Amino acid sequence: MKKRIILLDTTLRDGEQSLKFNLTTKEKIEIALALEKMGIDIIEVGFPISSPIDYKTSKELAKIIKNSKLCGLARCKKKDIDMVYHSLKKTDNFRIHIFLATSPIHIITKLKTTFNKVLEKISFMIKYARQYTDDIEFSCEDATRTPINNLCNVVQTAITAGATTINIPDTVGYIFPQEYYNIILNLKNKVKNIDKCIISVHTHNDLGMAVGNSITAINAGAQQIEGTINGIGERAGNCALEEIIMALYTRKKNMNFYTNINVHNIYYTSKIVSKICNIPISINKAIVGSNAFSHSSGIHQDGMIKNRNTYEILNPKNIGLNKTEFNLTSKSGRAAVKYHMDLMGYKENTYNINLLYDNFIKLADKKGQVFNYDLESLAFNSLKDNNTEYFSLKYFNVESNSHLSIATIKLQCGKVIKLESATGLGAVNAIYKTIIRITNYNIKLINYILKAKSHTEKSIGEVNIKIKYKTKIFNGIGFSKDIIKASVIAIINCLNSIWRSNQVQKNILKINQS
Incomplete structure (x- = not known):
């Protein structure tokens, strides 16, 4: 008993x-x-x-x-x-x-x-x-x-x-x-x-x-x-x-x-x-860490796709977590790439898996972690679209007092340069509002993480953000000695991912119509 x-x-x-x-x-x-x-x-x-x-x-x-x-x-x-x-x-x-x-x-x-x-x-x-x-x-x-x-x-x-x-x-x-x-x-x-x-x-x-x-x-x-x-x-x-x-x-x-x-x-x-x-959970913390149910190795991902018991001893749903994550990195294999394309609803006959995988590896080597919207772009955008940074920073300035911040940003948007300003409760909020004015993208900042690469005067700030646009989550990262500039760069990286995602939808529409 x-x-x-x-x-x-x-x-x-x-x-x-x-x-x-x-x-x-x-x-x-x-x-x-x-x-x-x-x-x-x-x-x-x-x-x-x-x-x-x-x-x-x-x-x-x-x-x-x-x-x-x-x-x-x-x-x-x-x-x-x-x-x-x-x-x-x-x-x-x-x-x-x-x-x-x-x-x-x-x-x-x-x-x-x-x-x-x-x-x-x-x-x-x-x-x-x-x-x-x-x-x-x-x-x-x-x-x-x-x-x-x-x-x-x-x-x-x-x-x-x-x-x-x-x-x-x-x-x-x-x-x-x-x-x-x-x-x-x-x-x-x-x-x-x-x-x-x-x-x-x-x-x-x-x-x-x-x-x-x-x-x-x-x-x-x-x-x-x-x-x-x-x-x-x-x-x-x-x-x-x-x-x-x-x-x-x-x-x-x-x-x-x-x-x-x-x-x-x-x-x-x-x-x-x-x-x-106010105690962050270590990513590799047993049971509840963010990596506890994440898999990056191609061998592990392939095994998980075939039978989750190959590399997971407990189901994340048992603790109230909805899903297992496959991190797409240069260590991932074709099976993981195809799995993510399947999750997004793309049939294998609508794209070239070999070409997609080759381009995926190149991007993963350059970028690190690759996301679903990156795969979509690699599969359905032209090489020119994938290499295009539609938005690029020309100038920015943020002034703050004890009550408000005002951000002024000049962005290259394709062939056009746009300049806007906005006020916000803090520098990041002001930047976020200014960028919405420039792009007309209805985006929502859902996560902002600031990390210091070191603790010296020459330390580089790293900003990781997540932005929601329509039904998708986009990730951006920015590096700079100036954390405000790093924040701007991170948001612009998200904007370019959103732009490429929009191009994907246009290209898929053309394919379906032809």
């Missing part, structure tokens, strides 16, 4: 500790609602005594969250425990999470006390907390650097005092998987009353072991995993819950565990956390 793994999310507590700002009550509520919708069992809402905002937010969440259990963190102090109770008492389903350091380095240098006094304090404070709730979790801070006999003593003391969940955190990300396995196994074999509690694990990623350690720990007998969405948290972060969830989901035939998570909400929740916390 499969065992359910309880998931405790600490994005709002441990995750927030990694931010350079505090989340507002409204932001925490938005994240908590997403976590609840995802099916998280326990949401650690914060550290109520740490700040008035944390206390207020915990009280608000206690009124709103109904399906997930709420949990508040407390030191081994009466005031901390009281604050958790008073912040969460409006909900019928809450937990008090108490912690105290147990390793020699913490006891001697931080707490400046003895191990026996630590045991006394743990017992007293857990009994004190029991007046408020029967659901008490105790965390042995720095458990993985605590001698095993001492750790067994702490755990037995905590359970005897009334703790129902015992957390064995790898607080500094020090332990290796096999060592963690042995710790959990020793606790199960040596602690007489271990069957009266749930063993939990809380892992950090300082050595890149957080997810592996958590998986190993449940194999040894742990029943609860603590982590955060996107793995945010102190230093190198926490165990990424979306990785744990999808590891158990994907390997369910091989593992004796399951979770109650609605996996289809993972991608949405990940994006919410990334946006609110």
